[in-house]
Amino acid sequence: MDIPVELRPYVRTAWLPEAAEEDGPPTASKLGGTAWIPPGDSWPACPNCGRSLQLLLQLDADALPEAARAAVGEGLLQLFYCTSQDPLCEVDCQAFFPFAESVVARRVVPKGEGADAVPDLPGAFSPRRIAGWRAVDDLPTPEDVPDVDLPDRVWDDVYRHGLVERDKLAGWPLWVQGPERPRCPQCQSTMHVVFQIVSEDTLPIVFGDMGTGHLSVCLEHPDVLAFGWACT
């Protein structure tokens, strides 16, 4: 689509992961697979069902596109999520809200060999190592640019052709129910969205009714991360 002139100042680069069907090293950027676990730690488990959590995402800051690195910080960003259907931890723990008990979103800075920890998880997702990134232009949803006044038909066109409804690094979050940026519990500032995960894009995950999730970080407190999702 031709980007409407009013929206041109708001174009941001988003990077789409190019996935390889392998796990790669424990410190690699990946969707699914085996995470680097700090020495002495075990694989994160769900307090509701006791099972291992599924790794959804690990981002190696050093291997990200230069322009995206500053907001990510250092080390590895890791997102683990309970995929248990019985009990249905997603609902029991309200995993759609940030800071849910059945979700671990954290930063680790790998030093040397990690723990020899693997998930005990029947039906774990096949690993997808992020072998590269493809840059695309991304546009905001109307709620994120309240000063931009465009006719509905133009926004319809933006929704159809301009918003990147994919797993992506940076860019603009695609809000399903309007902006849901968490607040940092330590400083109350609005957290910054780092990565978007869409149901059944790279991973066979389905958030509720085909929801879209966002991993956010506090730019003041790099160890505060949160993940939440919404569906229509």
Ligand SMILES: [Zn+2]
């Ligand atoms: Zn669980």
Ligand SMILES: [Zn+2]
């Ligand atoms: Zn903070």
